[in-house]
Amino acid sequence: MADNAIAHSNSSIDMCRLVKLSKHHHDNGNLTVVEDCNEIPFKIKRTYYLYDIPGGVERGGHSHKALYQLIVAISGAFDVTIDDGVKSLTVTLNRPYEGLLIVPGIWRTLENFSSGSVCAVIASEHYDEDDYIRDYNEFKQLTACKRKE
Numbered sequence: 001m002a003d004n005a006i007a008h009s010n011s012s013i014d015m016c017r018l019v020k021l022s023k024h025h026h027d028n029g030n031l032t033v034v035e036d037c038n039e040i041p042f043k044i045k046r047t048y049y050l051y052d053i054p055g056g057v058e059r060g061g062h063s064h065k066a067l068y069q070l071i072v073a074i075s076g077a078f079d080v081t082i083d084d085g086v087k088s089l090t091v092t093l094n095r096p097y098e099g100l101l102i103v104p105g106i107w108r109t110l111e112n113f114s115s116g117s118v119c120a121v122i123a124s125e126h127y128d129e130d131d132y133i134r135d136y137n138e139f140k141q142l143t144a145c146k147r148k149e
Contacts, residue, residue: 011105011143013084019070023097032097034070034122040101042068042124049074050110050119059110059119063133068124071110072099076117083107085143093119107139 021039024031036044050059060080071080077094084106091100099122102108110119125131133139 011084011103013082013087013089013106015103016082016089016106017101018091019099019101021072021097021099030097034072034099040068040070040099040122044122044124045126046123048121048123050121051117053113053117053119055113055115057111057113059113060108061134061136063107063139064104065131065133066104066125067128067131068104069102069108070099070122071102071108072096072120072122074118074120076114078113078117078119079111081109081111083109085140105143107133107136 019039021032021034024033034040034044036042053059071093073093074096077092079090079092080100080102081088081090082100082102093100113119133142
């Protein structure tokens with residue numbers, strides 16, 4: 001737990017950022033490309049998407065110890081609230097050529113999904129349950145040293 005506390009104490013929502021992805025316009029539609037180590041600062045190991053999310057449902061509600069993510073609203077819109085244990089910020093994603101880069105040690109919650117929205121998540125690691133922190137109180141304990149600064 002000490003190593004995780006160090007990693008989380010160095011994480012800040014200021015390290016998260018919106019990433020503009022390339023948008024190629026053609027007469028027959030648009031194309032956006034995401035390539036590892038070009039648009040995003042990690043090698044892509046996993047991609048998944050959320051869809052058919054019922055109204056009022058919240059997703060996420062966890063932090064990662066080592067995983068980086070790029071979250072993109074492929075269709076529709078939703079809010080992502082990021083929290084580093086000291087401050088939080090809510091970002092609305094609603095453009096398929098823009099994603100939110102989330103670094104390890106940041107709590108994230110996704111909510112307010114519009115009808116028909118599709119959320120794509122591009123991840124730096126394969127699924128590993130041990131990488132998750134799913135209890136907010138545990139997350140706050142790991143980030144406690146930030147409050148002392």
